[in-house]
Amino acid sequence: MRTDEPVSIVPREAQQYQGRRAGLVTRSVAGVIDGIVVVVAVLAGYVGLNGLRFLIHPRGFQFSEASPLPGVVTVLLVMTGYLFVAWSITGRTYGCHLMGLRVVGRSGKRTGPLIALLRALFCVLFPLGLLLCAGRRQHSVQDFVLGTSVIYDWRSGPPR
Template sequence: MVPREAQPYQGRRAGLITRSVAGVIDAVVVVVVVLAGYVGVNGLMFLLDPRGFQFSEASPVPGVATASLVAVVYLCVAWSMTGRTYGCHVMGLRVVGRRGERVRPLVALLRAVFYVVFPLGLLLCAGGRRHASVQDLVLRTSVIYDW
């Protein structure tokens, strides 16, 4: 059921602000997952050797690489299965293909890699009627309002 206030926007392309807020929410989800993994690994190490336990060092390069990998997997799975991540769900958005269909897994994977490697591509959707990011232009996808 679409809220009355949202009905005029249903199916229209989403703009920069809405997509950015969804992206921030998704980034928080990724950070929480990575931190939970870090705590889980250290908890397992503690259970295996409580006397000799020390927290593993969290260095930046492996941390960023792990977070990037988690983000790509999270985005790819969400976009290919339902067309929306948790951030998209909260903001009432859906990623669709050029004909309005759910994106295929390969397109979702390429879009996720593009999204993580080149996040500034989102800024392009601020201009123009199409509200298309670089990722949308290259892969022929769209982000629409879909409650």
């Protein structure tokens, strides 16, 4: 290996995609990973809450009933919070990190907290908007309305 060449953390095969908009498949895989993360977090919270109830009152303990509507609302709230925090701090969720993606604003930099919150709400309440990114411009409805893009970015740290 030559020592005078700069070392890049981006794999040679991926360098041609660095900074380009991501398509439907990559974004969908990242979304599924994020969905799994949120469901595992909600289940862990449920088990933890029941464990605490057991410690407080072990003799009369029964698992709390998991009703569908509160469960769905909890998952949607946790998903919104997860997306908002991840996009406003690093521009990427865990799924985005694994797939080499980052959400950026019009300037190509990380989105601000307001745009991150609006995008999180928009993605949770209207997930079918993602399907528009299968088109030539690779912008989802959320991207089009809020002026964001999901790009390939394998580097750590803020976008450049």
